[in-house]
Amino acid sequence: MRTATEYHDLTSYRRDRMSGHYMDLGNQPDVFKRYPGIEPIPLPGDAELPTPRLSSLLRKGDRPGSPTHLGIDDLSRIFILAYSLTARAGHGSGDFFFRNAASAGALYPTEMYASACGIEGLEDGLYHFSIADQGLSPLRKGTAKPARSPALTFYLTAIFFRSAWKYRDRSYRYHLLDTGHVIENLTLALKAMNLPFSLAYDFDDKTVNAFLGLDEVREATLAVCRMPGGIVADDPGLPGSFGNLPDNCTAASRVSARETAYPPILDIHDAGARILPAKGTPADMAAELGIDPENRDPIDARRRWPETMTCPEALSQRRSSRNFIPQPISGDAAAAFMHGLCIEDSTPSEPVAGLRHCLGTGLLVGGVDGMAPGLYLLDPASLSSGLAVAGLFMDRMADICLNQGWLKNAGVHVLFMANLALIDRYWGARGYRYAMLNAGRLGQRLYLQATAMGLGCCGIGALYDEEAADLLGLNPTSRLLYLVGIGGVKGKI
Ligand SMILES: Cc1cc2nc3c(=O)[nH]c(=O)nc-3n(C[C@H](O)[C@H](O)[C@H](O)COP(=O)(O)O)c2cc1C
Known part of the structure; x- marks a missing residue:
């Protein structure tokens, strides 16, 4: 099961083959990633937001140059626009929060990380964005490469079991679609802030996952969005290799007590680790x-x-x-x-x-x-x-x-x-x-x-x-x- 065709076919719904699916409500995944022992640094909540219309953002053709200054309030604006809690619904077991990006079944597999360099009010380093706290959990200190201007790199990952809990084998579709929803928010946020960026779906999976401290069978990087000068973990220009993050960081990719691994998800994701050499420009x-x-x-x-x-x-x-x-x-x-x-x-x-x-x-x-x-x-x-x-x-x-x-x-x-x-x-x-x-x-x-x-x-x-x-x-x-x-x-x- 190593091709898009095979995975899609295997996970197709057929009218005569739908089985009733038992959902283990007592084992529902945590929608918030938590790092025991790491306190998130709160981002300023009162940052004033830019006010462009979607039509002008999408139509905007010019590419702005690198900014000379970026502060923690700018980073806060980016996260508020890209990924934030919006509506609240009362549930028997407590409040549930919807987000500004849609997600299949409101299971929210997508997580965001940022490596920051030269941001006023924030130490250089790698952070996990805690959407529950609107804060940043520090994971690594320092930067591997001095930057000429302030720079950010955003990493978007999916935690497999969050969606697989309900959608099982089919959920890799939703890991990707849901994360695409957040990517669009992020690119709009960067456009609204007039910041240059490039978006990559190609990178060395293993290196980037290790840089973020992910437990690869539970969570995987799907996209990297970077300002000029922002680091990419698999950048061949980076000196040396970075060390592994401690086990408690890797363990944070687990989101419920009893997780099931779905082989088709791991197989198709793993098959995608290979980046094929370009075969010319495909037709539309x-x-x-x-x-x-x-x-x-x-x-x-x-x-x-x-x-x-x-x-x-x-x-x-x-x-x-x-x-x-x-x-x-x-x-x-x-x-x-x-x-x-x-x-x-x-x-x-x-x-x-x-x-x-x-x-x-x-x-x-x-x-x-x-x-x-x-x-x-x-x-x-x-x-x-x-x-x-x-x-x-x-x-x-x-x-x-x-x-x-x-x-x-x-x-x-x-x-x-x-x-x-x-x-x-x-x-x-x-x-x-x-x-x-x-x-x-x-x-x-x-x-x-x-x-x-x-x-x-x-x-x-x-x-x-x-x-x-x-x-x-x-x-x-x-x-x-x-x-x-x-x-x-x-x-x-
Ligand atoms: C990839 C994807 C698939 C979805 N599929 C369905 C669907 O089949 N039926 C449906 O009623 N809603 C579907 N939704 C909507 C989600 O249920 C909804 O986004 C989620 O409950 C959160 O609610 P909100 O969008 O109002 O914030 C889908 C959303 C996404 C992103």
């Missing part, structure tokens, strides 16, 4: 799915997005909505979603896997003013969309999404698809990470756009995989990876 994924629209219409990039709030406001108000009403969404909103999905980072992504190379994006339109119902495919390279099949498919897709009937009232289902055979051929199993992380990024982007435009949104990972591919007319090696429903909701329109 949209052309490899078997969907072929006859005509394409341009997406107007200058059209105003009907946003009513800033990006930080959307981040703090973002929630999943399921109470869609059967009322069309505006053509302006749909155009904004399509445009947003086509925007690539202006900062370089280190993997060759740009968004459009490893992911094809489409829309099932149910109710949008001025758009005929049907299956549309986006072509980010030419910023256009094309109707591939006319018809109303919302009821059928809601049924395929494990009978989540409320989805049929959504105005659109945004579809993230990939030809898995092509992914395996170009990037090997690591390509699965690229596609799923990027699908998560775009999913979070949609959530924020929807929130900013007064619409409801919900990510959907639960679907009968083969039935979805059949409905969309995908070729035999392509699959729907993730779906996001968007629509008007009660009380908002």
